[in-house]
Amino acid sequence: MGLDKLLVISAALFCCGLYAILTRRNAVAVLMGVELILNAANINFVAFSHYVSRVIGGQIFAVFVIVLAAAEAAVALAIFLRMYATTGTVEIDAADQLKG
Amino acid sequence: MLNFVSSIQFSDPYFSVLLLLVIALAMSVGFVFLSQALGPKRYDRVKYSVYECGVDPITPAAVRISVKFYLIALLFILFDLEAAFLYPWAVLFRQLGWFGFIEMGIFILILLAGLVYAWKKGALDWQ
Amino acid sequence: MHLGNLASLTFFLPELAVTATILLLILVHVAGKSRYSAAPALLSLAGVGAALLLVALQPASPGRLLFEGMVALDGFAIFFKALTALATIVVIFMSMESRDLAGRTQTEYYVFLLSVLLGMFLLAASTDIVMLYLALELVSIPSYLLAGYLKGKESSTEAAMKYVVYGATASGVMIYGFSLLYGLTGTTQMAEIGRALAAGKAPLPVFLAAAMVTVGFGFKIAAVPFHMWSPDVYEGAPTPVTAFLSVGPKAAGFAVLVRFFYTVFASPDAAAGMWKLPPSVDWTLLFGVLSAVTMSVGNLVAINQNNVKRLLAYSSIAHAGYMLMGFVLLTPAGLKAILFYLVVYLFMNLGAFYVVVLVANGTGSEDIADYSGLGRRAPFAAVSLAIFLFALTGIPPFSGFIGKVYLFAEVINRGVYWLAVVAALNSVVSLYYYARIVKVMFLEDPKESAELPVPAFPRAVLSLLAIPTLVLGIYWEPVARVAANSVRLLAF
Numbered sequence: 001m002g003l004d005k006l007l008v009i010s011a012a013l014f015c016c017g018l019y020a021i022l023t024r025r026n027a028v029a030v031l032m033g034v035e036l037i038l039n040a041a042n043i044n045f046v047a048f049s050h051y052v053s054r055v056i057g058g059q060i061f062a063v064f065v066i067v068l069a070a071a072e073a074a075v076a077l078a079i080f081l082r083m084y085a086t087t088g089t090v091e092i093d094a095a096d097q098l099k100g
Numbered sequence: 101m102l103n104f105v106s107s108i109q110f111s112d113p114y115f116s117v118l119l120l121l122v123i124a125l126a127m128s129v130g131f132v133f134l135s136q137a138l139g140p141k142r143y144d145r146v147k148y149s150v151y152e153c154g155v156d157p158i159t160p161a162a163v164r165i166s167v168k169f170y171l172i173a174l175l176f177i178l179f180d181l182e183a184a185f186l187y188p189w190a191v192l193f194r195q196l197g198w199f200g201f202i203e204m205g206i207f208i209l210i211l212l213a214g215l216v217y218a219w220k221k222g223a224l225d226w227q
Numbered sequence: 228m229h230l231g232n233l234a235s236l237t238f239f240l241p242e243l244a245v246t247a248t249i250l251l252l253i254l255v256h257v258a259g260k261s262r263y264s265a266a267p268a269l270l271s272l273a274g275v276g277a278a279l280l281l282v283a284l285q286p287a288s289p290g291r292l293l294f295e296g297m298v299a300l301d302g303f304a305i306f307f308k309a310l311t312a313l314a315t316i317v318v319i320f321m322s323m324e325s326r327d328l329a330g331r332t333q334t335e336y337y338v339f340l341l342s343v344l345l346g347m348f349l350l351a352a353s354t355d356i357v358m359l360y361l362a363l364e365l366v367s368i369p370s371y372l373l374a375g376y377l378k379g380k381e382s383s384t385e386a387a388m389k390y391v392v393y394g395a396t397a398s399g400v401m402i403y404g405f406s407l408l409y410g411l412t413g414t415t416q417m418a419e420i421g422r423a424l425a426a427g428k429a430p431l432p433v434f435l436a437a438a439m440v441t442v443g444f445g446f447k448i449a450a451v452p453f454h455m456w457s458p459d460v461y462e463g464a465p466t467p468v469t470a471f472l473s474v475g476p477k478a479a480g481f482a483v484l485v486r487f488f489y490t491v492f493a494s495p496d497a498a499a500g501m502w503k504l505p506p507s508v509d510w511t512l513l514f515g516v517l518s519a520v521t522m523s524v525g526n527l528v529a530i531n532q533n534n535v536k537r538l539l540a541y542s543s544i545a546h547a548g549y550m551l552m553g554f555v556l557l558t559p560a561g562l563k564a565i566l567f568y569l570v571v572y573l574f575m576n577l578g579a580f581y582v583v584v585l586v587a588n589g590t591g592s593e594d595i596a597d598y599s600g601l602g603r604r605a606p607f608a609a610v611s612l613a614i615f616l617f618a619l620t621g622i623p624p625f626s627g628f629i630g631k632v633y634l635f636a637e638v639i640n641r642g643v644y645w646l647a648v649v650a651a652l653n654s655v656v657s658l659y660y661y662a663r664i665v666k667v668m669f670l671e672d673p674k675e676s677a678e679l680p681v682p683a684f685p686r687a688v689l690s691l692l693a694i695p696t697l698v699l700g701i702y703w704e705p706v707a708r709v710a711a712n713s714v715r716l717l718a719f
Binding site: 017042054060061079087098 | 367385386392
Binding site for chain 1: 167170174177178181184185188
């Protein structure tokens with residue numbers, strides 16, 4: 001499995017995640033896009049750690065990114081739950097009280 | 101792109117994975133598409149209504165899921181990640197000696213404070 | 228000087244103090260039956276005060292790398308730790324005073340506040356991209372929760388939602404940039420990445436990585452293409468939280484921006500006494516344009532705002548633009564200008580938000596129209612707000628002017644004249660919307676003529692914020708000297 005194929009995969013994941021963030025209306029779907037981007041970075045880290053680097057710093061970084069992605073998702077879901085409890089919807093279009 | 105396709109070798113250990121992926125994709129898409137294209141579509145009111153054990157539907161379709169499920173899932177994720185951090189320490193237990201032990205003890209203590217907080221706030225009560 | 232894990236602990240005392248305070252807060256809340264409503268505030272005040280004292284006692288002079296190269300202890304880090312600890316103390320006073328926050332359990336609020344403080348301590352000092360990411364998330368995640376703290380108020384939840392979506396996206400893109408940097412150089416230490424990049428790498432991946440990292444940092448300091456969250460979050464969040472976000476994470480964001488770009492994408496040129504760019508990427512032009520656009524957008528959109536918190540949000544976007552001017556210059560004098568500006572900005576901004584809290588306590592409103600006649604209803608608060616607003620504009624006897632002088636002087640010194648012209652025009656434009664509030668306060672009749680009471684303790688804190696704003700406009704030498712010393716030691 002060459003390094004370039006892994007980089008192509010992670011770039012494809014990054015683009016899928018970015019598309020999800022920019023296009024989806026449901027806030028939870030946007031969060032899924034964020035997770036995709038974070039996992040794309042993880043693939044990058046592990047691939048580089050294997051093929052390029054002499055230290056395993058990349059794999060350690062990947063573990064930390066996984067943990068922080070989970071923590072961030074937990075907090076984001078708590079906020080979305082609060083939004084659902086007050087307005088009954090989780091669509092990001094519904095958050096329009098504060099005009100940009 | 102063509103370079104990529106021509107670089108696929110039959111001896112590559114992942115070639116079978118690629119074959120599996122392609123066949124699974126082709127079969128699933130193919131079957132759904134075929135059934136949609138070849139099957140008859142006759143609208144019947146009873147056939148398209150919601151199924152509820154043969155009687156007329158009583159409960160509304162959208163069920164309010166209690167927030168307790170979210171709390172349990174959240175606590176599971178966080179303590180699971182704590183366990184994930186304990187694995188590398190467990191692998192190198194001897195090399196890390198007393199210093200590593202005390203360090204991980206402090207880590208677990210901090211998460212224990214979080215657990216006590218969740219417990220006292222009632223997140224672990226089911227009803 | 229590199230230090231191992233155990234030896235670094237003696238240099239890590241402020242962070243340990245903050246951590247101990249957080250744990251104590253949780254334990255006291257869980258175990259305590261007493262309903263002293265001020266206990267969490269006093270405990271966190273004690274903790275942050277202890278941390279500030281310990282920071283003042285830390286030795287700046289030989290720069291040390293702690294924890295096997297993860298965290299640095301040099302003058303730069305100590306400066307920012309002191310700055311953020313001071314901001315947190317003022318915000319704790321503000322939170323004790325605010326009526327919005329009064330009816331809720333306070334412990335979680337202070338736990339989040341202190342967690343952000345801990346993150347800011349680590350962010351200003353981190354020298355490894357893993358530590359940087361951890362610290363950045365430690366700053367961001369509790370602040371998402373702080374923004375949404377008023378659970379009943381819909382605008383607060385909406386602010387938190389916008390903040391979390393923006394912040395998660397920005398940090399995801401930034402992490403992808405970090406992965407590219409790791410792949411290019413094979414190491415996660417910022418100093419080694421800088422050396423490898425200075426030796427020459429393919430320009431496109433380096434530029435891409437720099438651009439992605441800029442997204443993450445630009446989000447934190449609310450620079451222009453990444454500023455859209457800032458007005459909504461500042462308006463919806465409780466006012467003490469807004470004040471905290473506008474000073475603390477912004478200062479820490481500047482700290483990490485400077486440290487990251489000057490370590491990774493620049494190398495120290497000892498002969499000329501400044502930094503020089505790596506061969507692949509000229510990010511100074513990019514940041515120069517960002518600075519100009521940020522200033523302009525911040526100032527121009529602030530003109531037709533009616534909510535004072537939103538106006539202050541756009542004004543702090545503009546101030547971030549001014550500070551970015553000093554960032555592109557690659558000289559120690561430019562960095563000294565940024566550090567000095569952050570100090571005076573802390574006093575001015577926190578003071579202005581404090582008055583907003585007091586007025587919201589009394590009238591329940593944050594619209595500029597409801598500030599009419601404040602000069603008659605609450606003269607002390609109105610005069611303080613006028614002082615802070617004129618200082619934010621940058622008018623001569625106030626400290627904001629000196630901050631701007633340092634920035635302008637260095638920009639002109641380095642010959643980036645177009646940026647200085649844009650900044651001067653923007654300062655003129657900003658006078659309009661700051662003076663508008665002063666006009667409404669003093670030259671319009673009040674809607675109700677009842678007096679707005681300002682108790683003694685807020686008066687004391689307001690004076691403590693207003694006095695440096697006045698004094699630093701006349702005698703600023705000690706602060707400037709501290710700022711200059713803090714820059715000289717960032718040599719990793």
